[in-house]
Amino acid sequence: MPTRVAIKDYLFESRLFMQRSVQALVFAALLIAALVSRLIYLQVVAHEHYITLSDDNRIKILPLPPNRGLIFDRNGLILADNLPSYRLEITPEQIHDIDATLDALSQLVNIRDVDRKRFDQLLKRTPAFKPVPLRFRLSDEEVARFAIDRHRFPGVDIVAGLSRHYPHGPLTAHALGYVGRIDERDLQRIDGSDYSGTTHIGKVGIEKTYEDLLHGSVGYRQVETNAEGRVLRTLVRTPPTPGQNLYLTLDVELQNVVDQTFGERAGAAVAIDPNNGDVLAFVSKPAYDPNLFVNGIDTAAYKALRNDDKQPLFNRALRGQYPPGSTIKPFVGLGGLEYGITSPHAHTFCPGFYQLPGKDRKYRDWKRRGHGTVDLTNAIAQSCDVYFYDLALSMGIDRLHEFLSRFGFGERTGIDISGELPGLLPSRQWKRAARNLPWFPGETLITGIGQGFMLTTPLQLASATATLSRFGERMRPHVVASTQVYGDIELTPLQVEPVPDIPVEKRQDWIDVIHAMREVVLGKRGTARKVGRNAKYEFAGKTGTAQVFGLKEEEKYDAEKLAEKLRDHSLFISFAPLDNPRIAVAVIVENGGSGSAVAAPIARTILDQYLLEPAS
Amino acid sequence: MSTLLDSHREDASLRDWQHILHLDAALLFGLLALSTMGLFVLYSSAGGDEPLLMRQIVRLGIAFGAMVVIAQLRPQWLQRWTPWLYGLGLILLIAVLVAGDIGKGAQRWLDFGFVRFQPSEMMKLAVPMMVAWYLSDKRLPPTGWRLLIAGALIVVPVLLIASQPDLGTSLLIGSAGFFVLFLAGLSWRLLGGLTLLGAAGAPVLWHFMHDYQRQRVITFLNPEQDPLGAGYHIIQSKIAIGSGGLFGKGWLNGTQAHLEFLPERSTDFIFAVLGEEFGLVGIAALLIMYSFVIVRSLYIATQAQDTYGRLLGGSLALTFFIYIIVNTGMVTGLLPVVGLPLPLVSYGGTSMVTLMAAFGILMSIHTHRKLLPT
Numbered sequence: 001m002p003t004r005v006a007i008k009d010y011l012f013e014s015r016l017f018m019q020r021s022v023q024a025l026v027f028a029a030l031l032i033a034a035l036v037s038r039l040i041y042l043q044v045v046a047h048e049h050y051i052t053l054s055d056d057n058r059i060k061i062l063p064l065p066p067n068r069g070l071i072f073d074r075n076g077l078i079l080a081d082n083l084p085s086y087r088l089e090i091t092p093e094q095i096h097d098i099d100a101t102l103d104a105l106s107q108l109v110n111i112r113d114v115d116r117k118r119f120d121q122l123l124k125r126t127p128a129f130k131p132v133p134l135r136f137r138l139s140d141e142e143v144a145r146f147a148i149d150r151h152r153f154p155g156v157d158i159v160a161g162l163s164r165h166y167p168h169g170p171l172t173a174h175a176l177g178y179v180g181r182i183d184e185r186d187l188q189r190i191d192g193s194d195y196s197g198t199t200h201i202g203k204v205g206i207e208k209t210y211e212d213l214l215h216g217s218v219g220y221r222q223v224e225t226n227a228e229g230r231v232l233r234t235l236v237r238t239p240p241t242p243g244q245n246l247y248l249t250l251d252v253e254l255q256n257v258v259d260q261t262f263g264e265r266a267g268a269a270v271a272i273d274p275n276n277g278d279v280l281a282f283v284s285k286p287a288y289d290p291n292l293f294v295n296g297i298d299t300a301a302y303k304a305l306r307n308d309d310k311q312p313l314f315n316r317a318l319r320g321q322y323p324p325g326s327t328i329k330p331f332v333g334l335g336g337l338e339y340g341i342t343s344p345h346a347h348t349f350c351p352g353f354y355q356l357p358g359k360d361r362k363y364r365d366w367k368r369r370g371h372g373t374v375d376l377t378n379a380i381a382q383s384c385d386v387y388f389y390d391l392a393l394s395m396g397i398d399r400l401h402e403f404l405s406r407f408g409f410g411e412r413t414g415i416d417i418s419g420e421l422p423g424l425l426p427s428r429q430w431k432r433a434a435r436n437l438p439w440f441p442g443e444t445l446i447t448g449i450g451q452g453f454m455l456t457t458p459l460q461l462a463s464a465t466a467t468l469s470r471f472g473e474r475m476r477p478h479v480v481a482s483t484q485v486y487g488d489i490e491l492t493p494l495q496v497e498p499v500p501d502i503p504v505e506k507r508q509d510w511i512d513v514i515h516a517m518r519e520v521v522l523g524k525r526g527t528a529r530k531v532g533r534n535a536k537y538e539f540a541g542k543t544g545t546a547q548v549f550g551l552k553e554e555e556k557y558d559a560e561k562l563a564e565k566l567r568d569h570s571l572f573i574s575f576a577p578l579d580n581p582r583i584a585v586a587v588i589v590e591n592g593g594s595g596s597a598v599a600a601p602i603a604r605t606i607l608d609q610y611l612l613e614p615a616s
Numbered sequence: 617m618s619t620l621l622d623s624h625r626e627d628a629s630l631r632d633w634q635h636i637l638h639l640d641a642a643l644l645f646g647l648l649a650l651s652t653m654g655l656f657v658l659y660s661s662a663g664g665d666e667p668l669l670m671r672q673i674v675r676l677g678i679a680f681g682a683m684v685v686i687a688q689l690r691p692q693w694l695q696r697w698t699p700w701l702y703g704l705g706l707i708l709l710i711a712v713l714v715a716g717d718i719g720k721g722a723q724r725w726l727d728f729g730f731v732r733f734q735p736s737e738m739m740k741l742a743v744p745m746m747v748a749w750y751l752s753d754k755r756l757p758p759t760g761w762r763l764l765i766a767g768a769l770i771v772v773p774v775l776l777i778a779s780q781p782d783l784g785t786s787l788l789i790g791s792a793g794f795f796v797l798f799l800a801g802l803s804w805r806l807l808g809g810l811t812l813l814g815a816a817g818a819p820v821l822w823h824f825m826h827d828y829q830r831q832r833v834i835t836f837l838n839p840e841q842d843p844l845g846a847g848y849h850i851i852q853s854k855i856a857i858g859s860g861g862l863f864g865k866g867w868l869n870g871t872q873a874h875l876e877f878l879p880e881r882s883t884d885f886i887f888a889v890l891g892e893e894f895g896l897v898g899i900a901a902l903l904i905m906y907s908f909v910i911v912r913s914l915y916i917a918t919q920a921q922d923t924y925g926r927l928l929g930g931s932l933a934l935t936f937f938i939y940i941i942v943n944t945g946m947v948t949g950l951l952p953v954v955g956l957p958l959p960l961v962s963y964g965g966t967s968m969v970t971l972m973a974a975f976g977i978l979m980s981i982h983t984h985r986k987l988l989p990t
Contacts, residue, residue: 058875
């Protein structure tokens with residue numbers, strides 16, 4: 001080897017190597033400089049940016065949903081509360097054989113196919129360390145059975161949560177509404193961030209109208225998580241603000257009595273305190289159990305409700321639009337007086353029918369023999385149709401429309417329950433727009449007795465009756481009286497948007513009409529004199545019978561022959577006591593027949609209960 | 617010439633024990649310092665996993681042992697056996713392709729029943745040794761046929777390894793061989809020509825790449841394109857380093873590493889853990905240590921007494937640099953993701969032994985110099 005080396009130019013090669021080493025070193029230094037400048041960029045220049053990204057990585061914000069506000073009746077009885085409910089959860093990573101576990105569990109708790117399906121879907125989407133719910137709302141028995149065998153199921157847990165509960169069930173369903181799981185439609189109208197972590201939202205009724213107050217505001221927990229999303233520790237905790245409690249104007253005792261009185265019949269009753277618009281009772285029959293909707297009603301049960309002939313889901317008090325029938329007569333009569341078209345002493349002869357001048361068609365009175373000569377008091381007390389045909393014709397549709405609209409007919413009362421319908425107060429303009437037809441005088445006649453196009457809701461009728469009882473002082477009906485901030489004792493009354501009062505031409509006109517209404521129940525010949533018997537207070541009322549089925553001119557109404565659902569609706573409006581009214585009611589019994597027979601007794605029961613029974 | 621030798625004699629008197637043990641104190645010190653720092657970072661990146669740390673210590677022990685053993689071998693002896701080692705390596709590489717075990721989608725291992733062996737590791741040393749051996753017996757710089765043959769000695773094993781496929785190792789071996797040529801005085805004109813050829817050949821290379829390799833290049837060019845897939849590594853490692861700032865989040869306090877956002881944090885991406893926990897200051901310390909080892913190694917090469925030792929030593933030193941720059945470049949997002957560990961810091965087996973064997977060769981070259989009489 002040394003001999004070979006000797007041939008080579010040792011010095012040259014050594015110098016060449018030295019040169020190349022230095023060049024390589026310079027090159028390496030350049031690369032290191034590039035690396036260092038990159039590091040300076042990452043760690044000094046863009047440091048803040050990367051700190052943010054790093055925190056975003058590890059810090060997650062977990063919502064703390066607020067507890068929903070409670071709902072009480074006017075006496076402090078609870079109508080909607082949050083009950084602990086138990087759900088069964090499985091943490092997949094703690095379980096060897098999920099199928100075997102599920103099979104074993106199904107011996108203890110009822111696991112339906114739908115539960116299983118939902119569980120399988122959730123299982124795929126959830127990291128293994130996060131619990132997956134299998135069953136909601138376990139019964140006490142299931143909880144107990146599982147508790148005994150719990151040791152056999154590591155990784156299976158019973159978790160307590162809060163679930164909305166309506167202790168009175170169907171009784172308050174139509175007033176309160178219910179909450180349900182948030183769906184796509186709800187997401188469009190809510191602020192998503194405020195609802196993060198919240199699963200339920202008010203769907204109908206007060207639960208919907210007062211969603212903002214009831215919901216409260218969400219709290220947050222800042223947690224540190226690892227890459228899998230497992231929570232390691234809590235950094236900051238901002239507690240949620242629970243929703244406000246609501247105190248209603250409803251009297252659940254009264255509500256219960258009304259409900260009982262209705263029995264199996266379909267219909268609605270609304271009772272209002274005329275002094276302030278407080279809705280004391282709000283009943284729509286039949287009703288449904290709102291608790292079924294809270295955690296999702298199953299299809300079969302929902303179908304049964306939907307297909308029920310009596311439509312339990314239909315809120316008749318709020319959305320039922322019925323012809324007011326003769327209950328409109330006091331209002332028409334008052335209009336006649338206020339416009340000076342008639343006077344309390346003016347008489348009309350009732351032969352049992354009415355004919356427009358020059359026309360053949362006979363407009364019949366409900367009493368074929370006729371009422372003979374009647375004045376306003378008799379006409380209202382005996383519900384003479386002919387008197388009101390005549391009066392309506394004299395007033396004309398324009399004045400009729402104008403006067404009735406003062407009581408809020410044909411428009412929403414603005415009650416704080418969502419979904420109200422306006423009814424219909426016909427006018428020339430309306431008919432032209434809706435039907436493209438002129439107004440006919442015959443239509444004026446039947447409007448005068450609350451038939452034809454006119455439609456009112458039970459709520460509107462009750463509200464108008466309250467207004468009448470207070471000489472035109474209008475109060476917007478409402479069901480929520482006051483709110484209560486969580487943890488506070490005092491209540492904050494809710495302001496109700498005022499409605500302008502009806503101008504009174506002559507106070508005596510109102511007194512006359514109210515007197516006539518008194519005669520309906522307390523007079524010797526009043527149509528509802530039966531319900532006035534033994535009353536311990538003075539009161540006023542008016543019966544009504546609304547035709548569901550048009551009778552031909554000469555046909556006689558025979559309830560026995562008609563199928564039940566074609567029978568007339570029975571109506572009654574009333575208020576009491578006479579001198580200082582504290583309650584005004586409207587009752588409608590669908591297909592109940594005449595107003596005096598069915599609706600009036602229900603109204604009487606309501607008055608008795610409210611005025612005579614001491615509040616519990 | 618005489619001045620050069622004089623300095624050696626002077627040194628020799630000071631370094632008695634180093635000559636007896638055939639170790640270079642400065643290099644040994646640098647390597648031990650690096651290993652110690654590496655163990656600290658690894659302890660953190662592994663989340664305090666002590667058994668893992670123990671395994672790494674054992675592995676370091678074996679690797680340092682290998683270094684000491686190889687340092688005892690005379691360079692002349694290594695030189696004599698070079699062609700045989702290279703030949704054996706080639707045969708084993710072919711054997712791997714025919715009958716190798718598949719691990720992580722690539723054929724790299726030979727299973728002898730009692731031990732699994734990665735022939736490409738052996739070639740990391742055998743290739744630069746072979747090229748140095750071939751070039752050292754004639755005049756430098758090499759030209760013509762000699763250059764072509766030297767090129768073939770490099771390209772054949774590189775292609776064999778690339779087809780396993782193991783891009784990182786073939787890159788290292790290719791550079792190791794190239795550095796021998798470069799240090800032997802490969803003309804700049806030829807170098808420029810080769811660069812142009814490489815640029816032209818890139819599309820051809822692209823054609824022969826595996827999908828996952830292409831994906832790495834695409835990911836390198838635009839990591840945000842696939843933030844949850846292939847780009848995830850780079851995005852997370854940049855976040856780790858960037859959020860470390862000047863002084864870092866402190867040892868064991870790196871959220872990126874400890875909350876498992878950073879993948880491969882104990883192996884290929886451990887540099888990001890260092891950057892996150894110790895900041896720019898910690899990285900600078902590490903780079904200074906690396907630079908010290910590289911400069912010392914190059915110095916040793918310049919002090920070698922024959923061409924073989926010089927070329928081989930220089931190549932090994934520069935290859936060590938390639939390791940570092942490729943790994944750190946990858947972790948900081950400057951280079952595509954190539955599966956190379958950070959030497960002496962990353963958790964890992966075979967490559968560490970090879971690496972330390974290379975330092976053994978350097979020490980052997982330095983400590984077996986003959987003190988020629990004046």
